[in-house]
Amino acid sequence: MLQTSNLTVRFGGHVAVNAVSCAFEPGTLTAIVGPNGAGKTTYFNLISGQIKATAGSVTLDGRELTKLPAPLRTRAGLGRAFQLTNLFPQLSVRENVRMAVQARAGAGLDFFRVWSDRKDLIEQADRILETVALIDKAEARAASLPHGDQRKLEVGILMALDPKVYMFDEPTAGMSVDEVPVILNLIRQLKQDRSKTILLVEHKMDVVRELSDRIIVLHNGELVADGEPESVIASPVVQQAYLGVNPEEAVAA
Numbered sequence: 001m002l003q004t005s006n007l008t009v010r011f012g013g014h015v016a017v018n019a020v021s022c023a024f025e026p027g028t029l030t031a032i033v034g035p036n037g038a039g040k041t042t043y044f045n046l047i048s049g050q051i052k053a054t055a056g057s058v059t060l061d062g063r064e065l066t067k068l069p070a071p072l073r074t075r076a077g078l079g080r081a082f083q084l085t086n087l088f089p090q091l092s093v094r095e096n097v098r099m100a101v102q103a104r105a106g107a108g109l110d111f112f113r114v115w116s117d118r119k120d121l122i123e124q125a126d127r128i129l130e131t132v133a134l135i136d137k138a139e140a141r142a143a144s145l146p147h148g149d150q151r152k153l154e155v156g157i158l159m160a161l162d163p164k165v166y167m168f169d170e171p172t173a174g175m176s177v178d179e180v181p182v183i184l185n186l187i188r189q190l191k192q193d194r195s196k197t198i199l200l201v202e203h204k205m206d207v208v209r210e211l212s213d214r215i216i217v218l219h220n221g222e223l224v225a226d227g228e229p230e231s232v233i234a235s236p237v238v239q240q241a242y243l244g245v246n247p248e249e250a251v252a253a
């Protein structure tokens with residue numbers, strides 16, 4: 001279980017995330033919503049280790065991660081999508097996924113020896129490429145992929161690393177209309193693995209409604225609502241003050 005306790009960060013005099021205590025269970029997709037500047041991305045950054053907390057803690061399965069840098073948190077099982085840090089632009093799509101599969105398998109750096117007798121890893125990488133609909137582009141250089149395909153590749157790399165927690169920050173931002181369903185389908189597939197914890201920052205309420213098991217709402221850096229999607233979305237205070245949407249619209253979406 002992923003847990004934040006009194007997690008806080010101050011930028012000068014501004015408290016961007018203010019004593020947020022929340023636990024995220026495996027088998028649950030939690031959407032984090034709130035108006036612009038509410039602290040959603042900052043909360044993500046605190047969990048994944050991109051920024052350091054002023055106070056409070058982040059633990060995963062009881063292990064204290066608060067002082068660890070981002071790469072060590074990744075190794076501990078926190079998988080944040082779209083950070084581009086896992087991507088090797090000059091390598092092919094297939095090589096990128098294979099590297100991640102190999103890293104996960106703990107095969108170390110002896111690349112050639114390992115690959116010559118690890119057909120299982122090669123097949124696993126290709127299965128992931130099929131899942132993320134990139135098998136036809138397996139030989140393309142990662143850098144040459146259009147934006148949507150790069151995002152799919154990043155999800156593929158993340159799947160290969162097999163984290164305990166998947167974190168998606170606006171996964172469909174900047175995607176073309178026909179690419180959006182592919183990414184949403186991938187998240188749906190991840191949800192089927194009940195051992196995974198998924199966190200999603202998303203502005204689009206239709207996506208939130210469809211995917212989430214639970215919604216938490218941040219406002220001015222504070223956790224102001226937490227519950228089942230229908231009740232959180234329907235609560236007038238969230239609709240009007242925090243989401244800035246017309247209640248009729250959100251409920252009908």
Ligand SMILES: Nc1ncnc2c1ncn2[C@@H]1O[C@H](COP(=O)(O)OP(=O)(O)OP(=O)(O)O)[C@@H](O)[C@H]1O
Pocket residue numbers: 011014016034035036037038039040041042043
């Ligand atoms: N590195 C930083 N230095 C100073 N202030 C920051 C920094 N990062 C974020 N902030 C401030 O913290 C607050 C929260 O920002 P954050 O990006 O987390 O909000 P958000 O909920 O993700 O917003 P959006 O929906 O617009 O992405 C904002 O007021 C922002 O200006």
